[in-house]
Amino acid sequence: MPRGRLRIYLGAAPGVGKTYTMLGEAHRRAQRGTDVVVALVETHDRTHTTAMIDGLEVLAPTPRGELDLDAVLARKPELAVVDELAHTNGPGSRHAQRWEDVDELLDAGIDVLSTVNVQHLESLNDVVAQITGVAQRETVPDAVVRAAEQVELVDMTPEALRRRVAHGNVYGPDEIDAALGNYFRAGNLTALRELALLWLADTVEDQLGRYRAEQDISATWETRERVVVALTGGPEGDTLVRRAARIANRTRGADLQAVHVMRNDGLTGADPAVLARQRVLVENLGGSYHQVAGPDIARALLDFARAVNATQIVLGASSRGRFAQLLTAGVGVTTTALAGAIDVHLVPHERAGKGTRAQRMPAALSRGRRLAGLALTLAGLPALTGLLLTLAPSLTTDILLFLMVVVAVALIGGLWPALLAAVAGSLLLNWFFTPPYGRFLIAEGDNLLALVIFVVVAVAVSWVVDQAARKTRLAAEAGADAQTLATVAGSVLRGTRPLPALLERLRETFQLTSVTLLERGEVVANVGDSACTDVAGADGAVQVDDELVMLLCGRSPAASDRRIVEAFAAQAAVALRQERLAAEAATARPLAETDRMRTALLAAVSHDLRTPLASAKAAVASLRSTEVHFDEDDRSELLETADESLERLDRLVTNLLDMSRLQAGALGVTIIGVGAEEVVPRVLDDLGPDGRAVITRIPDDLPALLTDPGLLERVLVNLVGNALRYSPADRPPVITASALGDRIELRVIDHGPGIPPDRHDDVFLPFQRLGDRDNHSGVGLGLALSRGLAEAMGGTVTPEETPGGGLTMVVTLPAG
Structure with missing residues (x-):
């Protein structure tokens, strides 16, 4: 049975029209006689999208609102419409994520239409979170989307999408202001649109590469500028890399790729330390580094260039003498002659070509x-x-x-x-x-x-x-060097601090007393005895770059060991750079988290605080109005509305203040002994009429809890309130209590849809909203605050799966 074909509609943001466009294609296929069914579509109550379903056969979802995979397989249509490819399935589903359901449909020979937003692509998830301040927990592997037969971008300018949101075509009236002021800012949408376009361009490039390989096309197609710079490991490499980078930067979106060609025997005069430095330079300039082997350097270089569909090659002009040029044409001349449609730039340099000269061969025998x-x-x-x-x-x-x-x-x-x-x-x-x-x-x-x-x-x-x-002796020495470097790489990768591990390995390998790395005369790293600070007093010195120098004390390395020491030095420079980047990232992470929370807080203030304020204001304004006469019942209802709105506002502000105190470590906690049978009834009273449905099972001989009664009450109100919200009407939540050693466990059990185990910790993140279907519907502080309050009292809040489906929140506190 042939595998089904997948077509994906990619969007830069919610609301661009992915689902609408997908349903339009489903109608066109149905009109052409294709057997089409709508397996699952999320309309989000959008009028135009809902209208597009009319006239199509729709399969019912599971009772929990998920894709009914078995029903689709039993129906076996020619084409199935499955919305939101990155969606995470609920408990009890066959697969954890919807893209896995789609994969099974494709294996069954069913064609599929689906949608995905750019923020759900695995490779871009963190980038989108940094731009928008909203972390998306539902992702789909890039390989799944790239494997689709067609990926179509549903594009819309930021201005048009903001107008669509403002007109109420994406979110409800009470969510429009928050959406436009946060996720749907013009800058955010522009950045997301660029990400989507660039990602799709890369996908198209992959498809073009596969087509060229299948059709055995070796000629260069100038669909995109790609500049290849050839490195020999000589001193001219820095000049060549910078020249190639300038050429690439003249065209937006151009690629820079550096390549070093080794001979097949692996015995080359290239200095590994120089190559390592040049690799860092290439990567700093936004390029990539590659290494290939071949018996003929010019032909191997051209084979690589054609394989990556390069449009330009940059290499150093030869500085060989006239007699040598009479014997062989040289790499530059040969490359130019055989390049065909690829432009070749020969860059003169006073030291060009010197890096490829073989070093003086050592004596073969003793x-x-x-x-x-x-x-x-x-x-x-x-x-x-x-x-x-x-x-x-x-x-x-x-x-x-x-x-x-x-x-x-x-x-x-x-x-x-x-x-x-x-x-x-x-x-x-x-x-x-x-x-x-x-x-x-x-x-x-x-x-x-x-x-x-x-x-x-x-x-x-x-x-x-x-x-x-x-050559046998050189191969043995090269093997020993490779073994040394492999050992170095292993020790560095296994360590948490690569730079000291690298220097220590160098010290041990060459039996040195100390190794010191200086930057502009200042010691940045040292292992062994007291650090060397003077080049004149060291037994050996390796100049890594213009600012870094490595000093060796204890013994002077042999001339034959010089290259391996230089390789160590080059890697030490890379390790130093990585440590500094890690330190900068660690410094930036709290700032990014603060910025994310600030963005989420602004969203909360602009919506969740604004809604009760608007309700209270409307009620008070109506009561003060002289144009309408209200009877006692109407006045009572308006006063009740204002009272409920202000009470909700008070709870929200209290939660925000308490979360701020928790993060600052300034929350006051008073621990006393109290019985669970005293706290739980007050919790149910706070929940009003809904609390009367909750079942409680508290043993009479349960020991007292060592806790702050007021804070524990707030923890349980949040947990039980969530349980009530998601529990079926015929299966209300249950509160149980039990003693376990010197701890007491209070369990809030519901039989609702539950949460996948791998996402249990996500619900405790402040301002967290799972999924992208509603990024503006709540402060998201309840569970985060509950865990924080419990930990402040010396306890914990942990989620567990309820047997038979649902979620159980376990509050563990010390026993009195």
Whole structure:
């Protein structure tokens, strides 16, 4: 069975018309003969959206208002309309989130139309929260939305959307002012719109990349500027990166990508410390860093550029001499010749190309082995000469035996002893075994050719063996360096403070007494003994950048260890930067939280405080009016309305003040012993007629509670009030009490829709409203205040699932 196709309507904010547009597409499909059903649509009581459902088959939701997945699968339409892809399902649902329900429908071969707002995309959730001050708890993975066959942006200018809100087409009349003054500010909507457009552009770019790969298209399509800068690990890299960044910045939305091409053997002269610094520079300029390998640097560079659909390449102009240019064209010339439609910028630099020159190759073999090879030459060749003079074989046999000795010398002593053996062997063959004997002359041309071949083969074999030995040694050193860096990375990642861990690992690896990192002469980090503060007094110094220098004390690192030490230094600079960013983030987090709470408080003041004020004012204004005569019943009803509104206003202000005192640690608490049977009846009285339906089960022998009776009463009023709000009419809340050791548990049990376990803690966040369907409908302080008051009395408030469905709030307090 083929998998169904998913089409998603993406919006920048609530109210742009996602659901309306989706239903319009459903009507068009139905008119074309497609079997369409509306599996679930959230109209939010919007008149125009509700009208769009007329004429479509609608499936009933579950009793809890969720998508009836089994009913849709049993009906098996060609197309199902499922609104709000990011919605979190209630308890008892098959899946935790609605996008998982949609995935099952797609697996069953059913096409789906759905909607999602940009604030629910996982990758943008925190960004939207920072912009709007409203944290959305319902998210959908980006991969789910990107996997859709079509993603259509339902766009609207901020001005048009604000007019729509002002006309009452999005929220009710009592919510319009709060919406326009908070979430729907013009700046917020502009930022959200830009996020949606950029995210969709990236999605389209992914689709284009898949199409190019499927059609095997390698030619560059200039749909978006992408600048690739080639880095060699040389000093010219900083200049190239900055030049490439300036080119990219000339076009809005352009990408900057840096790439370093390694040879396949992995043995390169690039300085890892320089590459690490250049990588940081690229990332600071908004680019990304990549590393690829290939036998041909120019072709590997072009393969990478074409793979990312690059439009421009920036690389350094070669500074090689004329003779070298005659031998090979060079990377720059070759890249330009093969680039095709890609623009190539060759940037001159006085030190360009110097970073790619291989470092001086170390000796392949130890001094002892070279001496052994020399000894074999000096002893073996005369011994072989004497043996051959005794046996008198043919010249061909003589040459092969001498060649065997040369190969043996190359294997033992390397290149130079083998070359000495080859020259000495050719002279011995000429003097003793080639006519005329006893003279350095060769009478026959065949003998001359044989000797020449002997020398050439001996030299070639010696060079190959020596090169293999050198590369083996370099590979071993590279492996050791890689192992060291891997160990460093592991220790840094496992630690909470990466910079000290990195410096300590450097100190241990090279047996140093101390390692100090200086910034403009000031010590920013140190491990080991007392910090070094003077470059002249240190055993080694590594200049990380213009401001940072690392000082090593205890021993001077060997020349062969210099590169690995520089890599440590470069990573130390990165770790220092990360620590400072983390510190800045930690400093900014409370400020952001304060700003978020301030935004939410303004929303509360503008709506939840304004509503009772408006009701009270309207009642008093009516009573004072001389134009209308009210009888006693009307006057009594208006006075009751004013009294209820002012009482509600008093509760809201009290909650706000208490939350402020809790956060400031200034709330007064008086702990005394009191029985639960005394507090609970007062709580039910405070709740009025609704409280009479609550069932209480308090044992007669329950110990007294050590608590503040007034604060406990407020905690229970909030909890029981919530339970009443969400409980079915035929199953009222239950309050139970029990002793557990030196603690007493009061349980407020309801059988309502409940809350998913992974979101239990969310309900205790101040000003928290779950979901995005109503961002302006309450202060959201009740549960947050209840937990704060309980903790101030030495207790806790924790949520649990009610068996059979619902939520149980457990208040735990000390027993008297």
